[in-house]
Amino acid sequence: MMMNDMPQAVQAQEPTQVSGRRIGDVVLDLQNISLSFGGVKALTNISFDVREHEIRSIIGPNGAGKSSMLNVINGVYHPQEGRILFRGEERRRMEPHMAAAQGIARTFQNIALFKGMSVLDNIMTGRNLKMKCGLLAHALYWGRAQKEEIAHRVKVEEVIDFLEIQDIRKTPVGALPYGLQKRVELGRALAAEPNLLLLDEPMAGMNVEEKQDMCRFILDVNDQFGTTIVLIEHDMGVVMDISDRVVVLDYGKKIGDGVPDEVRANEDVIRAYLGTSH
Amino acid sequence: MGFFLETLFGGLMAGMLYSLIALGFVLIYKASGVFNFAQGAMVLFAALAMARFAEWIPKWLGFDNLILANLLAFGVAMALMVVLAWVIERLCLSKLVNQEGITLLMATLGISYFLDGLGQTLFGNDIYSINVGMPKEPAMILEGTFQGGLLISKEDLVAALIAAGLVLALALFFQKTTTGRALRAVADDHQAAQSIGIPLNRIWVIVWSVAGFAALVAGIIWGSKLGVQFSLSLVALKALPVVILGGLTSVPGAILGGLIIGVGEKLSEIYLGSFFGGGIEIWFAYVLALGFLLVRPQGLFGEKIIDRV
Amino acid sequence: MDTSNLLLNVNGIEVIYNHVALVLKGVSLQVPEGRIVAILGGNGAGKTTTLRAVSNLLKGERGEVTKGTIELKGERVESLSPSDLVRRGVVQVMEGRHCFAHLTIEENLLAGAYTCRDKGQIAANLDKVYTYFPRLKTRRASQAAYTSGGEQQMCAIGRALMSNPRMVLLDEPSMGLAPQIVEEVFEIVKDLNVKEKVSFLLAEQNTMVALRYSDFGYIVENGRIVMEGEAKSLADNEDVKEFYLGISGEGRKSFRDVKHYRRRKRWLS
Amino acid sequence: MLYRENGQFKTSYAADQQIFPIAQDRLAIGLLLLVAFVVMPMAGSEYLFRAVLIPFLILALAALGLNILVGYCGQISLGTGAFMAVGAYAAYNFMVRIDGMPLIGAMLLGGLTATVVGVLFGVPSLRIKGLYLAVATLAAQFFTDWAFLRISWFTNNSTSGSVSVAGLNVFGLPIESPVAKYLFCLTVVCVFALAAKNLTRTATGRQWMAIRDMDVAAAVIGIRPVYAKLTAFAVSSFIVGVAGVLWAFVHLGAWEPAAFSIDRSFQLLFMVIIGGLGSIMGAFFGAAFIVVLPIILDQVPHLLGIPLSTATTSHLVHMIFGALIVFFLIAEPHGLAKLWSIGKQKLRLWPFPH
Amino acid sequence: PVAAQQEGDQFFPLLVYRTGAYAPNGTPWANGKQDYVKYINATGGINGVKIGWEECETGYATDKGVECYERLKSKKPSMIDPQATGITFALTDKAPVDKVPLVTLGYGLAASQDGGVFKWNFPLMGSYWTAADALIQHLGKKEGGLDKLKGKKIALVYHDSPFGKEPIPLLQKRAQMHGFELVLLPVTAPGVEQKATWLQVRQQRPDYTLLWGWGVMNSTALKEAVATGYPREKLLGVWWSGAEPDVKDVGANAKGYSALALNPHGTDSVLIKDILKKVHDAGNGAGPREEVGSVLYMRGLLISMLSVEAVRTAQAKFGKGKVMTGEQVRWGLENLNVDEKRIGELGLAGLIRPIKTSCNDHMGSTSVRIHSWDGTTWKMQPDWYEADKSVIDPLVKEAADKYATDKQIKRRDASDCAA
Ligand SMILES: Nc1ncnc2c1ncn2[C@@H]1O[C@H](COP(=O)(O)OP(=O)(O)OP(=O)(O)O)[C@@H](O)[C@H]1O
Ligand SMILES: Nc1ncnc2c1ncn2[C@@H]1O[C@H](COP(=O)(O)OP(=O)(O)OP(=O)(O)O)[C@@H](O)[C@H]1O
Numbered sequence A: 001m002m003m004n005d006m007p008q009a010v011q012a013q014e015p016t017q018v019s020g021r022r023i024g025d026v027v028l029d030l031q032n033i034s035l036s037f038g039g040v041k042a043l044t045n046i047s048f049d050v051r052e053h054e055i056r057s058i059i060g061p062n063g064a065g066k067s068s069m070l071n072v073i074n075g076v077y078h079p080q081e082g083r084i085l086f087r088g089e090e091r092r093r094m095e096p097h098m099a100a101a102q103g104i105a106r107t108f109q110n111i112a113l114f115k116g117m118s119v120l121d122n123i124m125t126g127r128n129l130k131m132k133c134g135l136l137a138h139a140l141y142w143g144r145a146q147k148e149e150i151a152h153r154v155k156v157e158e159v160i161d162f163l164e165i166q167d168i169r170k171t172p173v174g175a176l177p178y179g180l181q182k183r184v185e186l187g188r189a190l191a192a193e194p195n196l197l198l199l200d201e202p203m204a205g206m207n208v209e210e211k212q213d214m215c216r217f218i219l220d221v222n223d224q225f226g227t228t229i230v231l232i233e234h235d236m237g238v239v240m241d242i243s244d245r246v247v248v249l250d251y252g253k254k255i256g257d258g259v260p261d262e263v264r265a266n267e268d269v270i271r272a273y274l275g276t277s278h
Numbered sequence B: 001m002g003f004f005l006e007t008l009f010g011g012l013m014a015g016m017l018y019s020l021i022a023l024g025f026v027l028i029y030k031a032s033g034v035f036n037f038a039q040g041a042m043v044l045f046a047a048l049a050m051a052r053f054a055e056w057i058p059k060w061l062g063f064d065n066l067i068l069a070n071l072l073a074f075g076v077a078m079a080l081m082v083v084l085a086w087v088i089e090r091l092c093l094s095k096l097v098n099q100e101g102i103t104l105l106m107a108t109l110g111i112s113y114f115l116d117g118l119g120q121t122l123f124g125n126d127i128y129s130i131n132v133g134m135p136k137e138p139a140m141i142l143e144g145t146f147q148g149g150l151l152i153s154k155e156d157l158v159a160a161l162i163a164a165g166l167v168l169a170l171a172l173f174f175q176k177t178t179t180g181r182a183l184r185a186v187a188d189d190h191q192a193a194q195s196i197g198i199p200l201n202r203i204w205v206i207v208w209s210v211a212g213f214a215a216l217v218a219g220i221i222w223g224s225k226l227g228v229q230f231s232l233s234l235v236a237l238k239a240l241p242v243v244i245l246g247g248l249t250s251v252p253g254a255i256l257g258g259l260i261i262g263v264g265e266k267l268s269e270i271y272l273g274s275f276f277g278g279g280i281e282i283w284f285a286y287v288l289a290l291g292f293l294l295v296r297p298q299g300l301f302g303e304k305i306i307d308r309v
Numbered sequence C: 001m002d003t004s005n006l007l008l009n010v011n012g013i014e015v016i017y018n019h020v021a022l023v024l025k026g027v028s029l030q031v032p033e034g035r036i037v038a039i040l041g042g043n044g045a046g047k048t049t050t051l052r053a054v055s056n057l058l059k060g061e062r063g064e065v066t067k068g069t070i071e072l073k074g075e076r077v078e079s080l081s082p083s084d085l086v087r088r089g090v091v092q093v094m095e096g097r098h099c100f101a102h103l104t105i106e107e108n109l110l111a112g113a114y115t116c117r118d119k120g121q122i123a124a125n126l127d128k129v130y131t132y133f134p135r136l137k138t139r140r141a142s143q144a145a146y147t148s149g150g151e152q153q154m155c156a157i158g159r160a161l162m163s164n165p166r167m168v169l170l171d172e173p174s175m176g177l178a179p180q181i182v183e184e185v186f187e188i189v190k191d192l193n194v195k196e197k198v199s200f201l202l203a204e205q206n207t208m209v210a211l212r213y214s215d216f217g218y219i220v221e222n223g224r225i226v227m228e229g230e231a232k233s234l235a236d237n238e239d240v241k242e243f244y245l246g247i248s249g250e251g252r253k254s255f256r257d258v259k260h261y262r263r264r265k266r267w268l269s
Numbered sequence D: 001m002l003y004r005e006n007g008q009f010k011t012s013y014a015a016d017q018q019i020f021p022i023a024q025d026r027l028a029i030g031l032l033l034l035v036a037f038v039v040m041p042m043a044g045s046e047y048l049f050r051a052v053l054i055p056f057l058i059l060a061l062a063a064l065g066l067n068i069l070v071g072y073c074g075q076i077s078l079g080t081g082a083f084m085a086v087g088a089y090a091a092y093n094f095m096v097r098i099d100g101m102p103l104i105g106a107m108l109l110g111g112l113t114a115t116v117v118g119v120l121f122g123v124p125s126l127r128i129k130g131l132y133l134a135v136a137t138l139a140a141q142f143f144t145d146w147a148f149l150r151i152s153w154f155t156n157n158s159t160s161g162s163v164s165v166a167g168l169n170v171f172g173l174p175i176e177s178p179v180a181k182y183l184f185c186l187t188v189v190c191v192f193a194l195a196a197k198n199l200t201r202t203a204t205g206r207q208w209m210a211i212r213d214m215d216v217a218a219a220v221i222g223i224r225p226v227y228a229k230l231t232a233f234a235v236s237s238f239i240v241g242v243a244g245v246l247w248a249f250v251h252l253g254a255w256e257p258a259a260f261s262i263d264r265s266f267q268l269l270f271m272v273i274i275g276g277l278g279s280i281m282g283a284f285f286g287a288a289f290i291v292v293l294p295i296i297l298d299q300v301p302h303l304l305g306i307p308l309s310t311a312t313t314s315h316l317v318h319m320i321f322g323a324l325i326v327f328f329l330i331a332e333p334h335g336l337a338k339l340w341s342i343g344k345q346k347l348r349l350w351p352f353p354h
Numbered sequence E: 001p002v003a004a005q006q007e008g009d010q011f012f013p014l015l016v017y018r019t020g021a022y023a024p025n026g027t028p029w030a031n032g033k034q035d036y037v038k039y040i041n042a043t044g045g046i047n048g049v050k051i052g053w054e055e056c057e058t059g060y061a062t063d064k065g066v067e068c069y070e071r072l073k074s075k076k077p078s079m080i081d082p083q084a085t086g087i088t089f090a091l092t093d094k095a096p097v098d099k100v101p102l103v104t105l106g107y108g109l110a111a112s113q114d115g116g117v118f119k120w121n122f123p124l125m126g127s128y129w130t131a132a133d134a135l136i137q138h139l140g141k142k143e144g145g146l147d148k149l150k151g152k153k154i155a156l157v158y159h160d161s162p163f164g165k166e167p168i169p170l171l172q173k174r175a176q177m178h179g180f181e182l183v184l185l186p187v188t189a190p191g192v193e194q195k196a197t198w199l200q201v202r203q204q205r206p207d208y209t210l211l212w213g214w215g216v217m218n219s220t221a222l223k224e225a226v227a228t229g230y231p232r233e234k235l236l237g238v239w240w241s242g243a244e245p246d247v248k249d250v251g252a253n254a255k256g257y258s259a260l261a262l263n264p265h266g267t268d269s270v271l272i273k274d275i276l277k278k279v280h281d282a283g284n285g286a287g288p289r290e291e292v293g294s295v296l297y298m299r300g301l302l303i304s305m306l307s308v309e310a311v312r313t314a315q316a317k318f319g320k321g322k323v324m325t326g327e328q329v330r331w332g333l334e335n336l337n338v339d340e341k342r343i344g345e346l347g348l349a350g351l352i353r354p355i356k357t358s359c360n361d362h363m364g365s366t367s368v369r370i371h372s373w374d375g376t377t378w379k380m381q382p383d384w385y386e387a388d389k390s391v392i393d394p395l396v397k398e399a400a401d402k403y404a405t406d407k408q409i410k411r412r413d414a415s416d417c418a419a
């Protein structure tokens, strides 16, 4: 969506002020990250940080390295250079499941749901790390395992209610339309009760109403649970409205970083990404 | 030393023969993403057709000329394989577009059962011979260099050369033509391939016909070696480690894989076998392939397995 | 709508998936020659299904058209294969990209030219796609699976253009594309439409842009057409404005403010 | 009575998470168990037990085990026969080498040994995927084929390499008559089916399925691929191993490695796919299809009095069997279990078409 | 037709394999079995009792075999010939319970010769041990005395299965006795690839090579022998490696190869001529006419013949013209006495040796000859060999005793034998 589609009314928002009240310390600090695949430089010397409770957006043209950045944060990719500090501690080489254990959850640009499972089961997998029963208990089921399953089911039902997907809980996700799949994916991430949530284009392929819903969910999560959110999105309306700070990547380089208004005014950003109004 | 070389040669030639069968697997996999378990059955079917027609045609037409009989039989058998490819596409593959690999694999197992039954019903289940004039007696070479000389099976040598030629031709076909590209596209995504106008049905008939051709050549060579009988279909099991070692999608991989497996299993059987009481070559081939895979999970020349989020 | 020069005529089709799920409940729509027609609608409304029904890609999803007819220039096409349709100039850009993962970007594009036999023409088309999407040119040698989401989307669109289509079924072309590129894609659409008389049937969630570039629009909900009209008049419709464009009486609301209220679409409840 | 779930409101999550949430299903299963445990033993003929039901039950158990690996965890294995063999030969050795080893003990130990071997051969799955893994599992198949032939210690130095067991009993009850064997197998199968169902509907099962559907995403939400894959191999080979013990001890009585050849592995894979990947019920459907169909087909020409030679009959059986496999895959790629559930879904809508 | 049976018939279940990897060998065998049954029926049955029969296809697979057994069991079979070693093993435990004798002519468990332990098994005319023994005796004779085998090297190329492994203990014992070296070369079933094996043969240059194969393994072995230049004269096969399908496809190249001939073949005997007349000319032959008289056909024929003789013997005791139960047939099998006279009556004069079983000896005869392939046909050699009891018996006893302890079976005492 283009700048000129955005009526002036929106810009009256003052996100900085709001942030001032709730935003805390730096939780994630990325320093001089470089990542390349063979000859392709996906990320070059990128540094930025994410503060507690904030909504941090990453924007940039296609192939800028946004998704790669998320992959670096949760350990799917290992940068060749740079340091990552999570809650002040430097992370050495780390595998995705360890990131999950530290409370980092995410959604994917190309939906990565478990196609053969129902919505309910998909979201239940999100609680995987919180479940403690072992194989034998599961095999016997009655008793401890059942109690645990039900306890977690209650939590998952909360997520389902929250995302308003009650009526599809038993549907296999493969048969769902794209938009709902995205929502289920968010549900799976939320079920893990993460403290850092990485969202990769959660609103792609949605119409305005659905985007509004999605924004509502994101803002609510951020508000009610204080979850820190890193968001990649191409809809500038959304990004500018809901994020606290925005970092802009272009061809693997950082070309802008700041509150939405700053970014919007940044010449480099306009040239590389937003385009001049016409 | 002489014996070592002999083993090596033996292994290389056996390997070439495995490649010939492996080729059938690779072709179909590469072109449609289907792991064709019916390849063994196709080899048997083709060989049976070849053997029986070579026997029947002279009788029907009343002539007595081995070469002519073989040529005619080859033609008829090849035609049969094309018809078969067409029928398989019509009745089976076309109805399974866009299904998962394992479903298709299962379907080929069904086809394999069907072909086993059909082949033997049509052509009988005794032993038949294919005589295309392969030399049977061994040749002795380098008698001056090594004590006892080197014994080379001429039959295997001829077979290996034919196999190598066929494999090369097909490798070129895949690398150089637009059809080759279309085939790879189909293997990646049936539906997307359809959406851009690649006619799946025609592609599949072509590929299965080419695989049928490979099966026919393999059937003739193995059939003239072993005699045409049901066991011929089991030779496919020997080709499986070759396929995965070379990479499911690579024609050159099928050759190199064949050579490695051939040499590996012969050397292992002869030099290690006695420590284990012998008979180790079959599992050794698989273990060898497994070992390779641990280093390169996609086989030697296979396309890298993509997992990306 | 001007029906004298119909290219595509979909008449009351019903689609069932897996023999049980009735998804389209009688959808009719027309695409006149040389026009851009948009199908709009929420998640799961049946846009993709409609396009699949036209391009005959339903079979692979275990779906089938059980009622109604689809005509291309007066010819019934329900029983043609997708590749026959491509030969007749109808090509679909599938939702969710579907690039050939193991092929490079360039191979993907060339595969798109499968139905085209003329070498010079192919080269020209390739050039054209590269000028449309320069990003693809820089990534031409990477395997499609290893390119970014947006790059794959460009690849999918570019691939469809390689076959010299007369009509393109575009399923969510804007998805995952940077705003600038979205605009460019629609410019390309307009360009092809004007210069080469290519007709478009596009399913799009980005209603604002879609209505801006198309001539005519259908709104599908729940497997039925609930509204249709000239793009302009649709864009002016109050309901459309509110639910599809996110503009209510007092102008566009901030996404921050939509937070705590929600109204159901009138025709659903 | 109409097949409807309308009006059956769940008031608790426990009720919703039952194996059969619909009352009619519970009733049907209850009846089925009643027939299996009470009516069959009274009514069945010896032939039915020995040639149909016992092999059906045991192979269904093995298919169940395999289904956990293939259907739930997505790791295709062609080495099932090997794990059955390991179970059988291990149990045999526990039996002959440890005095007074009870059958159940030997069976479970056999299963455990299969587990160990299964996990060992499962390790490559951490790196090798899909069909490559499938073919690589054949290494297990051929290796065990060879080992049980060659290493005479495994066969207690039997000269021919074939071994046999006798005098089976459970808690003093002899397992000799066909009915006793049948009931024993039935009990074991029921217990394992229930355990497997429990596993698959809880966190463990979800982990497996997550790995199957998309392993990278699974890792990102905190599932350790190593753990999930190896537990799947372990549970699967345990069940398969137990099935191997039953096959050898109860069904055959005397066996050689050929009883667990590669054909067996393929046969089990058939069952799993035809029955339905990722479905416990599917294992039973698949086993019934593969065990019973050839027997019926075999007899049809005979019963109809059509004079066909044995060979022709057998070839025809092959052809029909192959054609049916293809037919069912076309009708429903997700197997008989899916067909069944679609049938039920239609029934639920009946008499309205959609 | 695969079956012909009526109420009041003596039932012969015919387990066969006419499909699969072993079909070329299984088919003539099955046809022989069937033809003889038809022949008996055509000539009035066994003292007027017709034989009812039904074929069941096993495909050489143990589980299919067991299924066949269970299916046919209900028809009160007289005896059963499983036609495969694996199936025999599986049935050995079931047969005593169901009271069905197992007739395993020339195959099965070598130890089952011991009727004291294996009450229901009848490895008539020879086991793998007697076969191996005869082969060694033959080699001894060729060399001019068993003592001449000292220092010689003998290789055993065998089917890697219980079938192929059975002769090993006996050969090892013989090797010890005569001081020859035994080289064991297993071939993984079904044996389509034997290059490594034959390279080893070439490397080790054994003085003789024994071939213990079945099905495709035999012809492949012969072809590899040709390809590695191993003299066919030094290659000797067991009786399962010496039939037409094994050499047919090798043809003249196999010239000089010899194998044990458990049974006569050819169409010259009175019996065969009669069968051709009464069965084949009547359009009732199970297989093609050309196959009649072939090696495996004759073996099948003999199995049926001895089974029929057993029924006859049983009828003599339990009542002529009656249908015998499995138990009664078992008695008949245990008290077979096919002497020269009877052989003449059967139309095989001079072609087989007398067979006489007893409670302890369930084999009845160990006589065997050698035949050699001359490029087109098998030529019978005149010498008969008998297994050396002093070598075989202790081995049999030891193995049978071990089996008895494993299975907690008590050796039959005299009273059981008398019954
Ligand atoms: N393969 C399938 N099997 C079963 N149901 C399906 C299948 N594909 C789609 N559906 C169902 O059909 C309905 C319409 O789906 P469709 O994909 O056409 O919607 P859409 O309008 O394209 O939505 P979106 O905007 O999310 O892409 C949905 O309810 C969906 O659940
Ligand atoms: N695994 C990989 N192997 C090779 N190249 C890769 C890989 N992952 C990403 N790239 C390349 O790195 C660059 C950045 O990709 P990335 O997916 O991060 O882009 P993006 O900013 O998310 O773009 P989009 O908005 O289109 O999703 C792209 O050019 C892509 O082709």
Ligand SMILES: [Mg+2]
Residues within 6 Å of the ligand: A066, A067, A068, A109, A200, C148, C149, C150
């Ligand atoms: Mg991205």
Ligand SMILES: [Mg+2]
Residues within 6 Å of the ligand: A178, C047, C048, C049, C095, C171
């Ligand atoms: Mg859609």
